[in-house]
Amino acid sequence: MNGHANGHAASTFGYDVLVIGAGIAGINAGYRLQTALPDYSYAILEGRHELGGTWSLFKYPGIRSDSDLHTFGFSFNPWLKPNSIATGESIIEYLNETVSKFGIDRHIQYNHKVTSADWSSDQQQWRLEVDYEGHTKIYHAKFVIMGTGYYDYEKPLEAKIPGLDNFQGKAVHTQFWPEDLDYKGKKIVVIGSGATTITLVPALVDGGAAKVTQLQRSPSYVMNSPQKKPGEYAWYERVLPRALALWVTRMKFILIPYLFYLFCRKFPNSARNLLRKEAKSVLPEGFPMDPHFQPSYNPWDQRLCFCPDNDFFKSFESGRAEIITDTIRSVVKDGIELNSGHKVDADIIVTATGLNVQVCGKIAISVDKQPVDVSSQWLWRHTMLTNVPNLGVLIGYINASWTLGADSSCLLLTRLLTYMRNNGYTKTTPSISESEKQNPRPVLGLTSTYLKNAFKALPHAGNSGPWLPRENYFKDYWAATRADLRKGLNFEKVST
The missing domain is CATH 3.50.50.60 (FAD/NAD(P)-binding domain)
Known part of the structure; x- marks a missing residue:
């Protein structure tokens, strides 16, 4: 042919x-x-x-x-x-x-x-x-x-959120984000705890949202991913030919995460303690670890979430981001009522609930x-x-x-x-x-x-x-x- x-x-x-x-x-x-x-x-x-x-x-x-x-x-x-x-x-x-x-x-x-x-x-x-x-x-x-x-x-994964039709603000799914959505100065609730949420929370804070609330039913493990700056080189990048150095970098990023994955599967308690300890070290002083950073499952039972240069953890330093770990009783016209009796006010509700x-x-x-x-x-x-x-x-x-x-x-x-x-x-x-x-x-x-x-x-x-x-x-x-x-x-x- x-x-x-x-x-x-x-x-x-x-x-x-x-x-x-x-x-x-x-x-x-x-x-x-x-x-x-x-x-x-x-x-x-x-x-x-x-x-x-x-x-x-x-x-x-x-x-x-x-x-x-x-x-x-x-x-x-x-x-x-x-x-x-x-x-x-x-x-x-x-x-x-x-x-x-x-x-x-x-x-x-x-x-x-x-x-x-x-x-x-x-x-x-x-x-x-x-x-x-x-x-x-x-x-x-x-x-x-x-x-x-x-x-x-x-068609995204349908999130079963009771009363969502009652909401008089803007409801958005991350798969179909309106490019003209103006969220500056708005109160936003992001429902979810996966990689999309971990990306979205710091971006919304940096983009000028008045308040960003991450509402999660259960937490995920979040790990820092340090980023190299322009002009910053590892020792082997200084001495090896460019093509070989790039190959070493690729092998490093294949091998080290896989070894860490094996570590998490073999020694889940040690991995859990390590991840929680690292998170606590970069969260604001006195930030409650439990229940917000206490997943009910072992590391890598679900996908580990990565945040570059701790941006997710640092977003809470602004005072304009918070986490609530709870379940939804019902969405009302101006926010979300939780089963704990707490109410979260919202101008925008974002569902980041999966694919x-x-x-x-x-x-x-x-x-x-x-x-x-x-x-x-x-x-x-x-x-x-x-x-x-x-x-x-x-x-x-x-x-x-x-x-x-x-x-x-x-x-x-x-x-x-x-x-x-x-x-x-x-x-x-x-x-x-x-x-x-x-x-x-x-x-x-x-x-x-x-x-x-x-x-x-x-x-x-x-x-x-x-x-x-x-x-x-x-x-x-x-x-x-x-x-x-x-x-x-x-x-x-x-x-x-």
């Missing part, structure tokens, strides 16, 4: 590989494809008007990464700025610079929203229906890679016109679905950088495509045995509310071999580059 419109129908286009989504995962897939398979044609179909995915969609004040950019960025285009935690705006700049530098931008087609994908066994290819500005275009591909992220872009988790971007997937229920399938090496031929799904880590997991999947898929080409295979489909289905495990293994709610919507991980959930980057990288591709996959040669 050459990537051009077929002569018999102007609206039909053919490629070797189609990538769905031009966020971090999709861009990374484009680079891996053109590097490993330069003779293959590919396109990246992006439903929105610009690249970036999450970083294009979310517009709330202070939006930033909750992973370091040395690993959240691309290994082939290292993050060069000194700060490891980056703003959404600078991430978009980095992504645009990356696609331009490597020619990936020439493969991206914007405003192309994929609505359905059907695998044809007769033709040994996918047929995709794509909405482009109200018109349907048909695409064919030998292989499809889903870089659609892990949540619903159009509506899904995979494959609400695309209707079928095989020979038979619909596929993604939630009833199993994930082969966290990257392909049982009973679905020639389809890759890019899912990253939730206890490390998303990009590390997505990239290990891309390396695996390009090796698989090379193997298929070299052996003349037209089709590969994951197949799991009944014994490997016993005692299924969650694909995303944390206990956050939005992930627990998503358990029934996601495919399963198995109990052994290529069906296990992700563990760590080093193991996944080995599997992507060395593991036996035939284990768990069926290959076929079908002439068309």
Whole structure:
């Protein structure tokens, strides 16, 4: 396939590989494809008007990464700025610079929203229906890679907040923040305790809010992430060549957080005491640690929240930020009444209560016109679905950088495509045995509310071999580059 419109129908286009989504995962897939398979044609179909995915969609004040950019960025285009935690705006700049530098931008087609994908066994290819500005275009591909992220872009997780309709002020969900929202001098209640809230509270204080109240049902663990300043260098950065120093930095940001994660899982009480002690040392004198910084779970049962240079903790020094740990009895016209009897006045209520988790971007997937229920399938090496031929799904880590997991999947898929080409295979489909289905495990293994709610919507991980959930980057990288591709996959040669 050459990537051009077929002569018999102007609206039909053919490629070797189609990538769905031009966020971090999709861009990374484009680079891996053109590097490993330069003779293959590919396109990246992006439903929105610009690249970036999450970083294009979310517009709330202070939006930033909750992973370091040395690993959240691309290994082939290292993050060069000194700060490891980056703003959404600078991430978009980095992504645009990356696609331009490597020619990936020439493969991206914007405003192309994929609505359905059907695998044809007769033709040994996918047929995709794509909405482009109200018109349907048909695409064919030998292989499809889903870089659609892990949540619903159009519908956030519904927060069950009693009486919210009574509120006469402005109610906002962080996924759809109004860019013209004027919050200066206003009393704001932010409902939530996750990474978005930890980002939002200091940003609203700095942006001139009169009062910012973080209202949480249960606390999260929050950890400082010190940021390097321009001109500040580690010892190895002064003596090693630039490329080697960047590699060392990347390895450091892969290894040290993983070791800390293992420490938290192995010694939860010590980790809890360490995190609480650090928080207390930077909070204002006499700030109550309990219950506001006393989570009911162990560190890394849920995702650890990071704040650069203690900005979240320091926001309480202003006197314009507070935390309340309580449950909501009802929202009233001018605030929120709590079950403790306390009332919080508010001009604006912000719900930062999580994402509506899904995979494959609400695309209707079928095989020979038979619909596929993604939630009833199993994930082969966290990257392909049982009973679905020639389809890759890019899912990253939730206890490390998303990009590390997505990239290990891309390396695996390009090796698989090379193997298929070299052996003349037209089709590969994951197949799991009944014994490997016993005692299924969650694909995303944390206990956050939005992930627990998503358990029934996601495919399963198995109990052994290529069906296990992700563990760590080093193991996944080995599997992507060395593991036996035939284990768990069926290959076929079908002439068309």
